[in-house]
Amino acid sequence: MxxxxxxxxxxxxxxxxxxxxxxxxxxxxxxxxxxxxxxxxxxxxxxxxxxxxxxxxxxxxxxxxxxxxxxxxxxxxxxxxxxxxxxxxxxxxxxxxxxxxxxxxxxxxxxxxxxxxxxxxxxxxxxxxxxxxxxxxxxxxxxxxxxxxxxxxxxxxxxxxxxxxxxxxxxxxxxxxxxxxxxxxxxGVYNLVELLREAKSGRNPVCGEYVGPVTIGSAEDPNLGRAILVTRDVEPGELLMVSRAVAHVTSEDKIESIFKSYHDLVVSQVLPRARSSELFQKQVFLSL
Missing domain, CATH: 1.25.40.10 (Tetratricopeptide repeat domain)
Incomplete structure (x- = not known):
């Protein structure tokens, strides 16, 4: 054969x-x-x-x-x-x-x-x-x-x-x-007047992310878990960080129901973002 x-x-x-x-x-x-x-x-x-x-x-x-x-x-x-x-x-x-x-x-x-x-x-x-x-x-x-x-x-x-x-x-x-x-x-220098003017006019403010002398780490008190910590001595009024909102909600509910409605709406926006980004997941869960 x-x-x-x-x-x-x-x-x-x-x-x-x-x-x-x-x-x-x-x-x-x-x-x-x-x-x-x-x-x-x-x-x-x-x-x-x-x-x-x-x-x-x-x-x-x-x-x-x-x-x-x-x-x-x-x-x-x-x-x-x-x-x-x-x-x-x-x-x-x-x-x-x-x-x-x-x-x-x-x-x-x-x-x-x-x-x-x-x-x-x-x-x-x-x-x-x-x-x-x-x-x-x-x-x-x-x-x-x-x-x-x-x-x-x-x-x-x-x-x-x-x-x-x-x-x-x-x-x-x-x-x-x-x-x-x-x-x-x-x-870390922002024109707050211009940002406010843009926000009031309905435009999307031009605002970059800024991280100053802070980090996320374990609190000295173990009962407090993770916390935002300063990395050096800071002056009163010093800018520590700027971050645009990942999720935002508005509500006309009464005060007794406002917290639950805010929680549900924020979670509904944050979770899809977290699933789409490994970096975002780390940021969210390290901040909890």
Missing amino acids: ALAIRVDNPRDIVRNPSEKGTGFLELIPSTPVSNHLLTDARNARKQGNQAFEIRDWDRAVRLYTEAAKTVLQLGYKSLLQPSYLPDEVRKELLIIFSNRAEARLLLRHYEAAEIDARIALQLDPDHSKSLSRRGRSLRGLHRYKEAKWCFQRALTVIARNENLEMNKDFMEKSIKECSTCEQQQKT
């Missing part, structure tokens, strides 16, 4: 994963994604777009994820070498991940949104929408310097291509706001 094996392309050979030196590049097939898989992915993405349009961002994220999984049969590691992906697959994945980044941004899942935008930029480093979305994600993570770079890069891309439908004014405004937040984060 004879056995013949024909190999059309050496890259179609998958070595034994236990062999030394085998990496994921050897597991990427050279054959293109079949047309029906690409069609299925596009259909899932379009359904995600429809969910996005009606502001059902959770469903949009799920559908974009389904679309990505349909294309990436061998897993997400193949994105580390996008040049190995066919052009039509790369373009489809670019849209999927960039759209999912936007949906996650609107859910305030900044860490996940930043990862999606970063993947999209691996597929196309000059994709202006993904640059903007990564910038917004980084700003939400209080990484203002990196965010500013993304907006500046997006502005450069827009200047090179007049056909791009991007808001140049938004980019310039975002760069200015990131510069302000970066300075606030470094110095």
Whole structure:
């Protein structure tokens, strides 16, 4: 009995994963994604777009994820070498991940949104929408310097291509706001009059996070658990920290029911954020 094996392309050979030196590049097939898989992915993405349009961002994220999984049969590691992906697959994945980044941004899942935008930029480093979305994600993570770079890069891309439908004014405004937040984060100096004026006018105040001479640690009295502690002597009136609200509620209930309603509403907003971010979970639970 004879056995013949024909190999059309050496890259179609998958070595034994236990062999030394085998990496994921050897597991990427050279054959293109079949047309029906690409069609299925596009259909899932379009359904995600429809969910996005009606502001059902959770469903949009799920559908974009389904679309990505349909294309990436061998897993997400193949994105580390996008040049190995066919052009039509790369373009489809670019849209999927960039759209999912936007949906996650609107859910305030900044860490996940930043990862999606970063993947999209691996597929196309000059994709202006993904640059903007990564910038917004980084700003939400209080990484203002990196965010500013993304907006500046997006502005450069827009200047090179007049056909791009991007808001140049938004980019310039975002760069200015990131510069302000970066300075606030470094110095702890805020224009309280301007912040109050913005809040009263209904605008979103430009307010960067600031952490002064404080840390979270165990209280001297073990019965008190964890506490916010100063790291040095502080002067009366010295600014210790500034942080924007993660969740906020308003209530017209009577005083006897106000505490329960506040608790329920705050918890309902905080928990989804905590589940979406490892960093946020640490901040929340270390503060309890």
